[in-house]
Amino acid sequence: MLLFTGACGYIGSSTARLFLEQTDYKIWIVDNLSTGFEIHAKTLKHLYPDRVFFDLLDLSDMDKLESLLKTKQAQGHSVQGVLHFAAKLLVEESTRMPLDYYANNTLNTLQLARLCVKHQIKHFVFSSTAAVYGQTKTLIDENTPLNPINPYGASKMMSERILLDTAKVAPFACALLRYFNVAGATHFNDYNSPFALGHRAKNATHLIKVACECATHKRPSMAIFGNDYSTPDGTCVRDYIHIDDLALAHLEAFKTLQAENVSQIYNVGYGRGYSVAEVVAKVKEISGVDFKVQMQGRRPGDPASLIANNTKILSHTAFKPQYASLETIIKSAYVWEQYLAVQPC
Ligand code: UDP
Numbered sequence: 001m002l003l004f005t006g007a008c009g010y011i012g013s014s015t016a017r018l019f020l021e022q023t024d025y026k027i028w029i030v031d032n033l034s035t036g037f038e039i040h041a042k043t044l045k046h047l048y049p050d051r052v053f054f055d056l057l058d059l060s061d062m063d064k065l066e067s068l069l070k071t072k073q074a075q076g077h078s079v080q081g082v083l084h085f086a087a088k089l090l091v092e093e094s095t096r097m098p099l100d101y102y103a104n105n106t107l108n109t110l111q112l113a114r115l116c117v118k119h120q121i122k123h124f125v126f127s128s129t130a131a132v133y134g135q136t137k138t139l140i141d142e143n144t145p146l147n148p149i150n151p152y153g154a155s156k157m158m159s160e161r162i163l164l165d166t167a168k169v170a171p172f173a174c175a176l177l178r179y180f181n182v183a184g185a186t187h188f189n190d191y192n193s194p195f196a197l198g199h200r201a202k203n204a205t206h207l208i209k210v211a212c213e214c215a216t217h218k219r220p221s222m223a224i225f226g227n228d229y230s231t232p233d234g235t236c237v238r239d240y241i242h243i244d245d246l247a248l249a250h251l252e253a254f255k256t257l258q259a260e261n262v263s264q265i266y267n268v269g270y271g272r273g274y275s276v277a278e279v280v281a282k283v284k285e286i287s288g289v290d291f292k293v294q295m296q297g298r299r300p301g302d303p304a305s306l307i308a309n310n311t312k313i314l315s316h317t318a319f320k321p322q323y324a325s326l327e328t329i330i331k332s333a334y335v336w337e338q339y340l341a342v343q344p345c
Contacts, residue, residue, distance in 0.1 A: 005031070013043070015247040031056065079121050082121055105156060130181075130269070135147070175263070198339075216337045228298070231305055235276035238273055255317070282327065
């Protein structure tokens with residue numbers, strides 16, 4: 001059995017589905033549903049009824065998690081690894097609520113690592129972020145010095161350090177995945193069914209989702225946050241990766257971790273960037289909808305450019321991206337948003 005924290009969210013649920021499809025593991029999901037959606041656990045359970053378990057739990061309640069773990073063990077389920085997705089992840093919010101980010105992201109990761117050591121759970125896959133790097137000029141490789149410019153990035157940087165230091169002194173090894181900008185919807189969805197996995201959010205803030213919400217008339221307009229950055233068109237540049245590729249990166253990093261038992265850090269992106277203006281233009285082109293876009297000031301905490309050097313994950317694991325095209329990402333995100341527009345909830 002594998003423990004997936006936060007798998008009622010977008011990335012965790014998509015990754016859980018891939019693990020269920022491609023491995024024999026049972027998956028135990030814990031999620032506090034603060035930003036996740038129970039429909040994702042229900043969808044996974046619908047697809048794999050005997051292999052998915054769900055507990056509503058906030059990770060700050062480590063005693064409860066430990067007691068559930070003991071129950072699972074008593075029922076004959078040995079937890080062989082943890083994939084830790086549960087986190088707060090909004091850059092701007094983190095600048096307003098830093099303590100919530102350090103408590104929820106850093107402290108909970110520390111306690112989870114402690115639980116793993118205590119119960120001999122050796123393998124840990126961690127959702128990190130390109131935000132650990134801060135401002136950078138060129139392609140970022142994993143040795144680029146860490147200099148986060150917002151509490152979100154700092155909370156993840158500290159969590160990484162905790163996990164790496166733990167691995168030095170305990171029978172424990174981790175794969176730290178520094179995500180660049182994930183977007184799009186899985187190609188495995190059946191859109192005729194109420195059971196589908198994707199990016200749900202009560203108040204979306206991520207660029208491709210926001211733009212697709214405009215294209216499906218869920219919101220009347222959107223803003224571009226800053227056009228005075230030192231980038232080719234003045235708007236921020238990001239390396240967008242399709243959700244199915246990000247899920248696959250977890251699977252391959254986990255397999256390598258099991259085979260080698262050595263902690264590794266991986267950038268997970270495609271190695272090329274698009275500006276905010278380019279993304280917005282592409283959403284308009286694909287949807288054929290010319291929604292309203294206002295230019296606004298910079299959003300606090302945003303670095304100008306984040307593009308992955310992804311050589312390490314490509315050479316050190318069997319990961320091979322399948323959907324490395326902005327058009328593919330946006331098309332799937334748009335279809336997903338059209339699906340959501342006709343869902344009852
Ligand atoms: N962005 C924007 N308008 C929006 C949402 C995002 O201009 O409505 C910009 C944001 O300022 C950043 C880029 O799009 O430069 C990517 O932001 P997002 O929130 O998608 O991801 P992040 O890089 O913050 O994780």
